[in-house]
Amino acid sequence: MERDTPQRRAIREALTRAGRPMSPAEVLDAGKALAAGLGIATVYRNLKLLTESGWLCPVDLPGETTRYEVSGKPHHHHFLCRECDRAFEVAEHCSGNHRFSAPSGFRVEAHEIVLYGVCATCTN
């Protein structure tokens, strides 16, 4: 069965607190503050476990390494800061019902919107 370890707790806590998709390296950094000595292998192991259990959800952004975010959130998109390279959540807004048109014969089943720019922290 699955055990309750300080490391696993730290990883979950880091992701919950951040409230945004994090890369394994980011999780490692944030997790170290909560569990000294945390190793990258442990981070990868737990990201995998938590994803398989459904608690986490992988987020792929163009040209970026996979991030992970706590699942269960309503449909939303992502924002990538060009300065600090951090990803953020962006609430679905744009009139909810855009119709994405593809050439005839194509069946659109999902879409992904990625915004690029500068985040609040880096703007200052």
Place this chain on the structure above:
Amino acid sequence: MERDTPQRRAIREALTRAGRPMSPAEVLDAGKALAAGLGIATVYRNLKLLTESGWLCPVDLPGETTRYEVSGKPHHHHFLCRECDRAFEVAEHCSGNHRFSAPSGFRVEAHEIVLYGVCATCTN
């Protein structure tokens, strides 16, 4: 200076004919039909050169290896077929002026829309 070789011609021709973003491997396959013996190293070399010269434009899609498309096209987005893993161009349609909202303090400078589904060929 830059020479005119059958290989370089084949690579350009393959990309032009396809009319969609292609991965290096796809360019190699298509290019072999136009220049027998074409090697992957030559493909990478020329994709780089053509990109630096502005003739090609890199296309990054989430979780996918970089594709390349002939540049100079009007603003558009991309469609990725879940069956054959090929990328296609999709004309900008959705009323042109969506406003993408990000949290206050965030500056949105660009956006990317990726559609997922099944292409016309794979639907049949």
Place this chain on the structure above:
DNA sequence: AGGCCGTCGATAATCTATTATCATATCCCA
């Protein structure tokens, strides 16, 4: 408290994509 077995950290190994190397071939100007 004892002990089993999941977990950890360090690091080696792997994997995929891309670039470098180098001997050979070839384009193109003189």
Place this chain on the structure above:
DNA sequence: TGGGATATGATAATAGATTATCGACGGCCT
């Protein structure tokens, strides 16, 4: 047409991300 600079193809090397290995540690059930 001759010859040198550029290009090519096979393959080795590199780079970055992720996974496997393995001895030691430590939750947690009894």
